[in-house]
Amino acid sequence: MRTAPRLPLATPAAVEVLTRILTQGPIARVEIARKTGLSQAAVTKAVAPLVEAGYVVDAPSARDDTVIGRPVSPLSVVESSVAAIGIKVTPGELFGVVTDLRANIRIARSKTLPDTSPETALDLLAILVGELLAAVETGDSPLSTGTTALAGVGVSVSGDVDATAGVVRHSAFMGWRDLPLGALLHERINLPVVVTNDVRALTVAEHWFGIGVNANSFAIVTIGSGIGCGLYLNGDVVEGAHGVAGEIGHLPLAPENLVCTCGRHGCVETVASSDAILARVREDTGRAELDLAGAIDLAHAGDEQARAAFDRAGQVIGSALAAMVNLAGPELVVIAGEGVADYDLYDHRIRAAFAQHAFGAAADCELTIRSHTFDDWARGAAATVIRSYIRTEPPF
Template structure:
């Protein structure tokens, strides 16, 4: 079995690829805020209602958009409002998250609703990951059944410094990669457009279009786990950076230089606040074996003074990093997520104290919200990032 563009997706993709920038804005507005009347779409995009009607017509014909002909019940008499929305079944996108020991894949519809998922173990060697991605993409395609006819593309997310334009993972400490041309390798293996994206930025894109970012002008996502990441959504757009690097709070030098980070630098936030750093610090201070973050959490919950100090230090540096983000970008909301939020209670107080101590002026009004994510959510982020690139016709290798 091979992965390929679905025959039922081709007409929808042709319409999207031929759309004008104004039509792309119209479709994006309907996708992320629909159902909307044409009047609402015109108001949201700053275009005339006639321009909206003209742009929407080919989308309706291609099955991307559904037009409701009925007028709202109890509404004023006259011309029906004709609300329009996307057809979720029009396109399917695959999202794949690469971890050092596991690959997680999902398929979503056009509205980012999860359809099927699959997991498989891996090792971080580049060739093994390429093989694993190809295999899990084929498994997802098989699980989709007839829906595979609507497949439009694949998004792959990895940790580290990712050049999305070139499809190159410039540096990933967790995977041990440097200048890995993942996009070209997958281009040779898969017959569909592929996007390579940083995992935290992909998660932020998903929240921008389908989560907390809907109706929010500016927000940030801080991920806590094997790495400390940050995705930024500022003034209505996800920040990508001129060179593809933005929001790397895990590598802000906010702690003592005696702490060495996995990136090789000293004093990084990750050097004291990542799960690996916490486990090592608790193990160094303990006579009993500390082999996992669960062991470290247990010792802290039992009142072990050294373990409590390690989590206090982590909470303080993360809170300082969040205050730095708030001071620089002024988000309405910071969402804390990641695989390490299960021990959030151990550093919540220190985190908030450090944030309040360093947030300047009105930046302190930023709300801090805890929101656990499963690894399927990370893969869903990769799918959302690919969908955004399909709509905007950017950065896809095919």
Template sequence: MSGFSLETPAVVDVFTEVLKRGPIARIDIARRTGLSQAAVTKAVAPLLLRGLLSAHDNMRPTQPGRPVQPISVNEGAQLAIGVTVRVDEVFGVATTMRANVLHSVTRRLASTSVEAVVEAVAATVEALQRRLGDDAEKVLGVGVAVSGDVDKQHGFVRASPRLNWSTVPFEKMLRDRLGLAVIIDNDVRALSIAEEWFGIGVDAESFAIVTIGAGIGCGLYVNGDVIEGAYGVAGELGHLPLGPSDLVCSCGRHGCVETVASSSAILEAVRSAKHDPLLTMREAVQLARAADPDAVAAFERAAVIIGMALATMANLVGPSVILVAGESVTDFDLYEQRIRESFDEHTFGAAGQCQIVTRSHTFEDWARGAAASLLRASVTRT
């Protein structure tokens, strides 16, 4: 993909800083990139000309000395589309260059066959293009996020247990269908990129983002980058072997965290205890809130293992902060206390100083992550 066609590594570095932190003064760009102020000015020039960046007099009247001209990004100059694929629907957003959402669109998925998903993604993208009108031509490309083992570099979904896919050349299929630049990514990794560039990562030296829901995923940001995994797999918190070895996971392995802690595992446990195979998650949550012992036990059992998984990750990687997000985070009151207790019990030494913060996430955030992944690739692949 052509991306932003940035001229030199210095231009990439400068554009990245402004995109992430703007408005920002040239001197601060120089400090952060390690470039000289002259090199920053030289790098900014073509970006101003192309309308990607703006410089404006913004001197506070009380401030002495030369006027400071902070540089900011014209975030509407180019746009991105991000799409997330779920088991029953496809969710898409059109965003600015700073991944701010302009429009969003949902399409039901009748099946998770590759063809059905490609068609639903295409319908979503086309609906967003219609909403954008003339601005549709500013779209750099489409980022598409799915759960599972995604080989982003070669454009393959290697294995997605939830979609029941293996070795799907998803990127090429989408590119052929859409006629646009496409990047595919693991959904949690995409969410991490959104946090890295436009969220918690702008100021944190390292962080983890953990999503709790139908699956349990984790994106890790350390040493200046998201951990991609040498073979494209990393952050598979839901598949750490911390659970009972007699439980079999949807991935086929024994004792994965998800066998106890995924929302379907919790629901299954409550259904089984209540002898009610039709019980809904909403009802299970209501039971737990009403202190029903079986429902409370199911959430607590999940919480204990999630806390162990977070402690495992903190002991291995030692992030500065863990952001817990995901669909179930609205029910987080049901297990937050137990997660923290279990985390405290198993973190080693100062690893326990790692903060756990929670943030509710929506489907829109997942799609926005896909857009952020596309945006980052557009900048760095230049």
């Protein structure tokens, strides 16, 4: 697959026009003009080279009832014109996807990660990229026609990530510090590489292709082995001056004697992560053989010690959510994670604690729970590639 050339976007206005078509299309020129403040002539000027280059299709098909006699020309991106690879890194496995230009997953693969050493991870990342590209070439997806260009590869990792430099400053789960992951992977695959925090990547995907398309503000809180939070405020995903923002998993709301994987004491994660809940249930019940599913089953069966562990987690998560909503004021919070739909055990406690601590009208913030898979995490990494490619941000 050939590498995608630079998009024919001469001005910031052209970037804004393409972004509208990508995230809200099919959309008429008149609607783009209304939403961006540009004239229809300016919109047409921005669109023309994109249509000529095959990234956008112009398909007049209807009439605008508000403007007598004038046909509507809805604009859409050609989804198969550009592909992106996204990979989610976990301590035991790499999850990779190939998406089209609208971040629809077309191909998915995974690869076991036997250890978390940087060399092992980089070698297997390069192998997985090769396998994904081969799957495109030999498959029958819309990306396999030979006309699709690859924008680049996105890699999402938990922890403190400098996305601009492509450096993993600290990932407690992977045991990495100051790892120039972007540069090292680029050396192996010779493709543009975007490295970002996994929760922020998930937030980018929701911003451009999910709930963020029509929301003025939102937050995504992920619950799993760690607890993360991504924020979309004032028209964009919050990056933070130092690349760190929304880390509610490390608010000091838990008992001071509990040590977090980050090395600090009393973090929310020490009580509310899935690992912390399982450890507490094992300790209190004396059943070291339990896995998380077993702990959930035990709590559902009414075991008081298991239920107490989930109750405590829900109390701390709800308090953390209230603190975040009091500070940032999103209109919607999505609580997500692998198997999070099974966590009805602490849903009531989360909502009760949130209501107890949310200040004033912040209590009106909608809380919703949604499960997702590791492929969704990988899709987030692909979405960061698409966004950087459209915006001509590094490494493009």
